[in-house]
Amino acid sequence: MTHTQLPDLEKVTNAAFQKQFQALRPILEAEARIKQQLARLDGQLRQARQDSTKVEGYQVSGTDVLWNSWESATRRQLNLQLARTRAQKLAGMEALRTAFGRKQAVETLRKKIQQANRKANAKKHFGP
Template identity: 35%
Template sequence: MSDLLQLKQAMDARYQAQQAVLRDLARQEGDLRRALSDLDDMRQGARALPDDQLAAPRAIGADLLWQGWTQRTRQELNVQLAQVLVRKAEKMSALRQAFGRAEAVSQLLVQEKTARRKAAQDRDLQVGQQLALLRAATSSGG
């Protein structure tokens, strides 16, 4: 196996690894966004409850505790989401770089293959010309 082919395989493997990392970050982002949405749904659901259902929780202060918990949870989820988005942006840069390298090596392989094919065609043409000259020389009595 040529060095260039080995390099291509290494670059392809690196690109695929970067894609896997990015897929995992995208999954984490989706999970966090869903958790934030679910939390918003719960908060809206609690606001929609009739006052008579909220009387007991308000009497013992549970409504304030719950509001505090939802605010802290929302803040924590937003921090986690921001961290994931930063890592995702960093990995996108690495992915683009890995893709560029893989493409560059692929182009080098294409160029090498084209050059080998042309060299083989040139050799075949030269052998054919030499053979034609030999035949011409032997048929003319030489």
């Protein structure tokens, strides 16, 4: 590899890293959204438990059973979505790590070449 090809390689590895990062962003946003929905559901559950003790007829009418059934199904669905999203995130993180490693390797190579060139130039100008 010549030193003139190195900047092109650096651009390509940086672009690959950015592409992987951008691909991961919607997955991270989806994970955050699902976590927020689970937190909201937890808040609703706390509120429903507090309200059920205050409201007459809540348990007698079976409303508590229906609400608990809805809450359980909703929680199960959100947890499934979260598991799928986290699986996608893990795959995306692996691709991002690989792209980052390549980017770092090229940057390290560039720095080593620059140092070698500086040493060679100093040797030319100032002698052995």
